[in-house]
Amino acid sequence: MYLRNGKVGIYDLSSEELEEQALPEEDNLESLKIAERLASEHGPDPLLLGTGALTGSFVPASCAGFVWTLNGFVPILGFAGVELKLSGFDFVVLKGRVQKPGYLWIRDSVIEFVESENLTSMDTWKRADKIRADQGDGKIQVLSVGPWGDASEPASQLVIGYWGGEDKVGMGAEFGRRNIAAIAIRGMGELEVKEP
Amino acid sequence: MRLMFKPLKCICCGLCETVCSLNRDSVLTPMTSSIIVHMEDKSNYFGLVLKTKSEGLVICKPEGVTTGQQAAGSGGPGAKPILLRETCDLCGGNPKCVRICPTRCIVVED
Numbered sequence: 001m002y003l004r005n006g007k008v009g010i011y012d013l014s015s016e017e018l019e020e021q022a023l024p025e026e027d028n029l030e031s032l033k034i035a036e037r038l039a040s041e042h043g044p045d046p047l048l049l050g051t052g053a054l055t056g057s058f059v060p061a062s063c064a065g066f067v068w069t070l071n072g073f074v075p076i077l078g079f080a081g082v083e084l085k086l087s088g089f090d091f092v093v094l095k096g097r098v099q100k101p102g103y104l105w106i107r108d109s110v111i112e113f114v115e116s117e118n119l120t121s122m123d124t125w126k127r128a129d130k131i132r133a134d135q136g137d138g139k140i141q142v143l144s145v146g147p148w149g150d151a152s153e154p155a156s157q158l159v160i161g162y163w164g165g166e167d168k169v170g171m172g173a174e175f176g177r178r179n180i181a182a183i184a185i186r187g188m189g190e191l192e193v194k195e196p
Numbered sequence: 197m198r199l200m201f202k203p204l205k206c207i208c209c210g211l212c213e214t215v216c217s218l219n220r221d222s223v224l225t226p227m228t229s230s231i232i233v234h235m236e237d238k239s240n241y242f243g244l245v246l247k248t249k250s251e252g253l254v255i256c257k258p259e260g261v262t263t264g265q266q267a268a269g270s271g272g273p274g275a276k277p278i279l280l281r282e283t284c285d286l287c288g289g290n291p292k293c294v295r296i297c298p299t300r301c302i303v304v305e306d
Contacts, residue, residue: 003224056224058211058296079210086225125238138236162238190225196218 001025002194003053009089010042011104011111013178014096018111023090029053034091035068042093045070047174049092049106049183051085056191067143067158072169076160080141086187094178101150103131103182108189119181120150124159131184144182145172152176198305199284199291201244201256205301208235208242212293212302219292220282230284231293244301249283 001023008021028034035048048068055062065081067074076084084092088109102115116134119127128142141161148156149172156172159165175181216229226233234243244256251263284291294302 056214058214082210188225188227190217190221190223190227192223193218196222 001028002192003057004028005085005088005090005189005191007089007109008038008091008093009106009109009111010093010095012095013098013113013180016098016113020109028090031066031091032068032073035066035073038091038093039068039070042095047094047178049076049084049089049094051081051090056082056085067171069171069174071174072171074158074167074169074171076143076164077166078141078161078164079139080143080160080164080185083139083141083185083187085191086189087185088187088189094180097177098179101179101181103127103144103184104180105135105184107186116181120147123147125162127182128162131182135184135186137186140184140186142182142184145175145180148172149176150181197286197289198248198250199246199254199286199294200303200305201246201254201261202301202303203243203256203258203261205299206233206242206244206256207299207301208233208237209298211296211298212244215292215296216284219287228281230281247281247283249285 006023010019031050031052035050051065065076100115101120123146124144127144132140152173154170154173158167158171212231213226213229217225230247232245246254254263
């Protein structure tokens with residue numbers, strides 16, 4: 001499949017199990033519709049990370065990906081969308097809720113949950129710093145929420161890296177309800193092009 | 197003919213990395229390019245590292261451009277180290293990074 005990995009990662013936060021699903025080759029342009037379809041298949045209340053068909057290409061503004069829930073969606077700008085696509089998944093569906101606080105670590109077609117009690121006392125900048133230091137890679141993109149997000153305050157914001165504040169729907173509360181302190185993404189894959 | 201950099205114009209879009217890999221391996225990835233973007237996004241600091249045959253590594257910082265260094269590249273620990281990457285061949289005389297750079301940070305000097 002060109003410009004897509006053709007893979008959806010479905011991760012159950014309660015049992016910490018990853019399941020993979022193929023993305024249909026036809027009808028893969030409208031990413032938000034795909035997100036709605038995946039949400040109805042893997043309900044009742046999943047959190048989705050998604051990328052567009054052109055994410056990671058040369059088209060202007062094609063860096064964007066999105067975080068989707070039933071309450072709305074947030075575009076993720078900067079490098080996070082590109083890194084998500086290069087990590088091997090076009091879409092990631094997160095079901096359920098984790099028991100202990102920690103962060104989700106997505107890379108090389110692997111999704112794992114890393115427990116980290118210390119993260120809950122930190123703000124978003126410190127969380128990004130700590131995850132990058134722990135994993136030893138300064139190019140990891142971190143989507144994080146602050147202590148207000150952990151407390152599921154409806155107005156709490158999702159922050160992308162250090163500067164990204166595109167959240168207008170209170171996505172921080174959605175992370176807090178699922179007990180996720182942050183999502184760290186690093187992509188080292190490649191995307192095929194039809195006529196390079 | 198060589199590439200010249202104006203690092204203060206760099207906006208860290210990463211297009212030069214991607215187009216370099218596309219030219220070499222026909223895939224979109226920033227992992228194998230001869231040019232590497234260095235970013236410290238907390239301090240809003242961007243730079244470029246280019247591997248050339250004649251001058252070694254050309255390191256372009258906002259403070260200025262230095263050549264001939266053998267410092268490690270900054271593609272991240274999982275990326276191919278810059279010392280193992282191929283050197284810039286100027287795309288056979290028509291550098292693609294120069295054509296695609298939106299701010300004209302990379303220019304050709306005869």
